Amino acid sequence: MSAQITEDLVTIEVDGQPVQARKGAMLIDVTDAAGVYIPRFCYHKKLTVAANCRMCLVEVERAPKPQPACATPVMDGMKVFTKSPKAISGQQATMEFLLINHPLDCPICDQGGECELQDLALGYGSAVSQFTERKRVVRDKNIGPLVQTDMTRCIHCTRCVRFGEEIAGLRELGATGRGEDMEIGTYVAQAMVSELSGNVIDLCPVGALTSKPYRYSARAWELQQHDAVAIHDCVGSNVHVHAKGQVLKRVVPMENEGINETWISDRDRFSYQGLRHEDRLLTPRIKENGAWRECDWETALVTLEAAVTEPGKSNRLGALAAPSSTCEEMFLLQRFVRGLGSANVDHRLRQHDFSGDSSEPRFPSLGFAFSELEQADTIVIVGGYPRHDQPLINHRLRKAALRGAQVIAIDSLHQEYNFDLSAQLAVAPSALVAILGAVTRAVVERATGAGGALAQFTPRAEATRLAELIAAGQKILVVLGNRAQMHAERSRLFSLAATLVQSLNGRSGQLTDGANAAGAWLAGAVPHRGPGGREAGAIGYCAARMLTTPLDAYLLLGFEPDRDCSAPATAVATLVQAKFVAALTAFTSPTLEQVAHLLLPIASFGENEGSLVNASGAWQTFVPAVKAPGSARAAWKILRALGDRCGLPGFTAVTCADITTELKALCGIPRVEPLNPRPLPGGHANAAPGIEPRLELVVQVPLNRTDSLVRRASALQQMPQVGDEGVHLSPATLATLKLQDQAQVLLNVGGADVSAIAMSDSSVPDGCCLIYATTNLGTQLTTAATVTVRGAGGTR
């Protein structure tokens, strides 16, 4: 590995054929590119070279012994023989050694049928082993609810160890012991906690690491493979879903270098478990005199039609869609609502500040390809935790940081990253604007000398330091994350970020909630713009307004009002007052049964068809892998039937692809745009202090709680990244409030007092209070941006 890879091309000869290769490239990369197969176990193109399995031995002319292709750099004129007697005998000898200790338990091994060792043993193994001594046995480790271990099967390729160190950024697995006693494990019993841990299942060439949720439930040859797009974040990872009959059995990554490379997050891998949850809605249900009963689709659609077309009530209809709904669903939803004369349609369920609506780009995006994150030398993350919000974006940030880029986080929580940040600042939400303002002012003053509207921001030492760091960069990216999207002064943050990059010749972009916020804008699921970003005739209510001002009737698509909105308690209280609420949902819940009058079962992940637009503007289409259970239907079909029944124009599409085609024609080729520079809106005065000390609220959506499907995936719910029911306060805030860690407290979030447990958490800025969204405590949140916490006596 001493030779540097250069752009100089050399010519080598592989099995008699001349092959061009870059000087210093590893032989196995060159032969792979040339389509010449060399067997391997430890080599993986995304991991460093270990050369410890020796399976890729090939004969190189003038080399005395066979050479491992994964660790042999190519040289001009090199002659390589991959199938010569010397190469084959080397490979066969390696295989014999690998099989010495490998158990013959393929019939009961989950990897059986898709095992690299099994496959290669067929080609290179001998039917008879010379080894007659006892095989070793290794105790299995419990490394958490996602990955099952059978360590006796391990062949010590160390792919999982290298993955942990190089990709996940968590060095938890290692090879302890020596010689025959060497074992792969964590040494001390502990679970593997990473947002990407499931990838070791794919990496493991044998059955040592397999999927725990999938265990013993199917055989590889019984599965049908379908392509799909993951629906839990705005990366839109490409996946293969594997179905046995009509049951979705597992999800594995599909390689797409520009999006998810070869990885997927655990959330995308294991969320399918939620599909079979007992909450799954299988038939339409209607509430009559306060009691729910099942009904047929005809009854459901007649009821819905009657409720939304009531004369004179047309503009009193509101439609809200989950930001992970498909483009087609949102396109039909807005057409339906607008067709009935209303313009109240939105998907931004967690957004508070809508004052910047008119200056938004045509659709929200990062503004550049994901791979460009790796090429930047300075990346500023404002308000957000990509590691949990978009794990694979965080992976790109980590790659950038390891390459030497400086990554700076400015947020309201001191979050833990799996790489070294160059600077990290955590301030109260109300101070976030002031900090970003001061940074922007310092940067602009360095560049042009005049601050203009930025003069309102007081210079701060820490901001000046950050400004110096940022301005030192050549390729600067500023990314607004999910917490910036939820910020009470979102528009000011966005304006500042745009100004900041403008003066630095950098670029800016945003990461969004859900899998399809970009598609929602393109489809016109916003109250002020129609499909393709056209100005809408009438401007309707935004999500926050629809969920605070009761309308007569609501259509809810694919979300739970008590878990997926910024102010769940307010949302529920508002919906309860509506005359009619219909929810198109895959799952029922007590709250949905409380607020809704009609529940319509829809297809979920793997059952649905349509398209999603990710944060790099990639428009990705998918088709169903399995049928939706019971009488659940794809939401686009329900909406089409509904529009058709109401006599509205534009609801005649026969296939989902027809709708995609129509929408794409309206949108043209979606071109990613940076944040628009816009005038800096004025700030609103901070809330006057009440009688009691008020704490600013910081909300985090936990990694494994993002949507109704993930929340019902049982293995993911056993992971630690699901939030908790605590009120997280900094040690200093606890001291100010004269509270102990674990104290019983009464929390006031703008309504009645709620009893909760205070937790000491040094990641929270002083004077703030972290509550995890989607938890039971999170459902109590209202539109109030501040809360009070006082002792209730006693500790847990």
Next chain:
Amino acid sequence: MSATDTQVLSSHACAVIDEWIAKYPPEQKRSAVLAALREVQHENHGFLTTELMDAVANYLGLARIAVYEVASFYSMFETKPVGHHSISVCTNISCMLRGGDEMLAHVEKRLGIKVGGSTSDGKCYLKPEEECLAACAGAPMMMIDHIYYENLTTEKIDQILAKLT
């Protein structure tokens, strides 16, 4: 390094580790791991605990598992509690030819333990043989706490063992 590490590691151990760290380039201070473990094991009367290994990992800025890997790989590190005098009786070829096996049997009988065991008073640990200890000229031989005792007889062994405190 946090406050807890300096509590776990003695100030002397920290000083020794620092001395070793100074021998390597700053970005390769992981190279001091063997010396650090040796010192820490010595101060802990012959074996390492997970707590000590974690403290060394933190002190050197290494992942904990990286320290466990090193400690479990090298036979001179003990990762389970053992008696504080480490006794190795050589039974490799030269010693075998000169009565090494009888010497080992005698040590086992005197201490009342088998190879790999420790006496119940925690004084002696009879370490499993790894390789020839390279003192063939004085076979049969044994090593106690890094000191070689050569040309052993059963009487000589009794005297040596009697002197162990």
